[in-house]
Amino acid sequence: MKKFWDNSAAGLLTVDAGGGARATLAPATRVVPGSLSIGSVAVAPATVLAPMAGVTDTVFRRFIRNLGGCGLIMTEFTSADGVLRKKDQKAKRYLHFYEDEHPISAQLFGSDPQVMAEAARMVEGLGFDLVDLNLGCPAKKVVKCNGGSGLLRDLPAIGRIFEAVRAAVKIPFTVKFRAGWNDEEIVCVELARMAESCGLAAVALHARTREMGYSGQARWEWIAAVKDAVKIPVIGNGDIRSPEDACAMVTQTGCDAVMIGRTAPSNPWIFRQIQQYCAGTSNGHVGTGAKSQAYDHPSEADRYQMIRTYFQMLIEEELPDAVGKMKQFASWFTHGVPGGAGLRKAIYEAKSAPEILARVEEFFEARLCAAAAHARG
Numbered sequence: 001m002k003k004f005w006d007n008s009a010a011g012l013l014t015v016d017a018g019g020g021a022r023a024t025l026a027p028a029t030r031v032v033p034g035s036l037s038i039g040s041v042a043v044a045p046a047t048v049l050a051p052m053a054g055v056t057d058t059v060f061r062r063f064i065r066n067l068g069g070c071g072l073i074m075t076e077f078t079s080a081d082g083v084l085r086k087k088d089q090k091a092k093r094y095l096h097f098y099e100d101e102h103p104i105s106a107q108l109f110g111s112d113p114q115v116m117a118e119a120a121r122m123v124e125g126l127g128f129d130l131v132d133l134n135l136g137c138p139a140k141k142v143v144k145c146n147g148g149s150g151l152l153r154d155l156p157a158i159g160r161i162f163e164a165v166r167a168a169v170k171i172p173f174t175v176k177f178r179a180g181w182n183d184e185e186i187v188c189v190e191l192a193r194m195a196e197s198c199g200l201a202a203v204a205l206h207a208r209t210r211e212m213g214y215s216g217q218a219r220w221e222w223i224a225a226v227k228d229a230v231k232i233p234v235i236g237n238g239d240i241r242s243p244e245d246a247c248a249m250v251t252q253t254g255c256d257a258v259m260i261g262r263t264a265p266s267n268p269w270i271f272r273q274i275q276q277y278c279a280g281t282s283n284g285h286v287g288t289g290a291k292s293q294a295y296d297h298p299s300e301a302d303r304y305q306m307i308r309t310y311f312q313m314l315i316e317e318e319l320p321d322a323v324g325k326m327k328q329f330a331s332w333f334t335h336g337v338p339g340g341a342g343l344r345k346a347i348y349e350a351k352s353a354p355e356i357l358a359r360v361e362e363f364f365e366a367r368l369c370a371a372a373a374h375a376r377g
Contacts, residue, residue: 029251030247030250030251031247031250031277031278032045032046032047032246032247032250032257032258032274032278033045033046033250033256033257034046034278035071036071036233036256036257037233038072038130038172038174038201038202038233039130039171039172039201039202040171040172041072041103041129041130041171041172041201042103043071043072043103043257044071045069045070045071045271045274045275045278046071046256046257046258047069047070047071047072047246047257047258047259047260047271047274047275048070048071048072048073048074048204048235048257048258048259048260049061049064049070049072049073049074049259049260049264049271050074050176050237050259050260050261050264051074051075051076051077051105051107051132051134051176052076052261052262052264052265053076053077053137054076054328055076055264055265056073056074056075056076057076057093057094057319057325058096058097058098058101058317059310059313059314059317059319059325060265060310061073061074061075061097061101061104062098062100062101062313063268063309063310063313064264064268064271065100065101067268067269067271067272067306068271068272068275069270069271069272069273069274069275069276070271071103071257072103072104072105072130072257073101073103073104073105074104074105074106074107074132075094075095075097075104075105075106075107076094076107077107077108077109077134077137077148078091078094078095078106078107078108078109079091079108079109079110080108080109080110080112080115080116080118080119080120081110081112081115081119083095083108083119083122083123084115084118084119084122095123095126095128097127097128102129103129103130104128104129104130105128105129105130105131105132105174106123106126106128106130106131106132107131107132107133107134107176108120108123108131108132108133108134109133109134109137109148110161111150111151111157111161113160113161113163113164113165114164116133116161116164116165117164117165117167117168118168120165120168120169120173121168121169123169123171124169124170124171128171129171129172130171130172130173130174130201131165131169131171131172131173131174132173132174132175132176132204133161133162133165133173133174133175133176134148134176135148135151135152135158135175135176135177135178135191136148136176136177136178136206150210152177152178152180152181152185152187152191152210153181153185155187155190155191155194158191158194159194159198162175162194162195162198162199162200163198166198166199166200172201172202173199173200173201174200174201174202174203174204175191175195175200175203175204176203176204176205176206176235176237176259177191177203177204177205177206178205178206178208178209178210179205179206179207179208179209179219179222180209180210181209181210181211182209182210182211183209183211185209186209186222188205188222188225188226189225189226189229191203192205192226192229192230192234193229193230195230195232196230196231196232200232201232201233202232202233202234202235202256203226203230203232203233203234203235204234204235204236204237204259205222205223205226205234205235205236205237206218206237206238206259206261207219207220207221207222207223207236207237207238207239208238214262217239218237218238218239219238220236220238220239220249220252220253221252221253223236223238223249223253223255224252224253224254224255227253227254227255227256228254233256233257234253234254234255234256234257235255235256235257235258235259236249236250236253236255236257236258236259237258237259237260237261240258240259240260240263240270241263241267241270242270242273243270243273243274243276243277243278243295244277246258246260246274246277247277247278258274265329265332265333266332266333266335268306268310269296269298269306272295272296273295273296274295276294276295276296277294277295280294280295300337300364300367300368300371301364301368303333303337304360304364304368306333307330307333307334307360307364308357308360308361308364310329310333311326311353311356311357311360312357314326314353315353315354315357322353323350323351323352323353323356326347326353326356326357327347327348327356330343330344330347330348330356331344338367339363339367342363343359343360343363346359346363347359347360
């Protein structure tokens with residue numbers, strides 16, 4: 001499924017994988033806000049990089065921040081128990097950040113209120129601007145420990161965590177959650193109201209249930225219902241693949257900010273594109289002219305520079321899993337590149353980070369030279 005603009009109908013169509021229109025929705029008339037205040041923290045523009053396990057480490061966060069257009073970045077979701085275990089090196093690595101990453105939020109998961117509170121204190125002491133509770137992760141190993149979306153079936157337990165963490169820290173406390181366990185157990189409105197009453201500064205809703213995982217269509221109407229129910233900022237998440245989608249979500253739900261997850265690794269320019277798209281409007285509304293809908297579409301040279309920059313950053317950071325990260329991101333970064341399958345094969349067969357970077361440089365330099373020769377000839 002993808003969302004796109006049908007200019008002839010002046011509306012947004014939701015399209016299935018086969019290309020058939022499933023529903024015609026209202027055209028987007030509003031843009032993503034230029035700023036948002038989450039407690040004492042100013043977020044500008046009102047766009048958020050979602051926390052993603054295995055993706056949003058310090059290298060990727062700084063990479064996104066340097067490309068521009070992202071107002072708030074978040075860590076990978078981190079075990080509160082791990083934070084408190086002094087020997088847990090993985091948790092320490094997850095919570096490592098640099099000064100140029102502000103504003104930044106640390107996301108924690110866990111089910112014990114006091115453990116969560118103490119971990120939040122440590123996060124505050126490390127200098128994070130915000131702390132966030134993960135109630136969205138659908139992974140079985142997290143859910144079976146009553147972490148992530150596993151807690152969605154126990155609202156009183158969530159309330160105790162809310163109260164303990166809110167009392168423990170002065171920085172803004174937020175929560176990211178799913179709509180419910182399944183379609184029969186939708187709790188998003190009740191949970192958002194509870195968050196507001198417990199003093200949380202904002203809520204972020206991934207408009208899917210735990211049962212849906214990452215499949216199916218995000219139900220943006222749940223975001224609208226949460227927005228109608230609370231006065232604190234509401235951040236919408238789910239199925240934003242383009243600037244048009246981001247504006248459509250704001251239009252249809254009234255949300256105060258948008259959060260982008262899986263689109264970011266495959267299109268790291270998405271935040272800058274949203275900012276460019278919204279800047280081409282007047283009075284906060286989307287125009288109808290071609291200029292108002294324009295944003296940069298990266299060239300092959302741009303994509304080469306992007307891949308090389310990210311891989312070089314991985315090498316410089318000396319991450320223990322740099323080679324694995326390069327191979328993981330290669331499938332996203334080379335999507336749509338002519339001959340990309342051959343490049344991916346070369347990357348997967350490489351044994352070291354420098355060798356992978358060399359393969360990337362050889363591939364793109366050859367293509368760019370060939371293009372230049374063709375242009376001359």
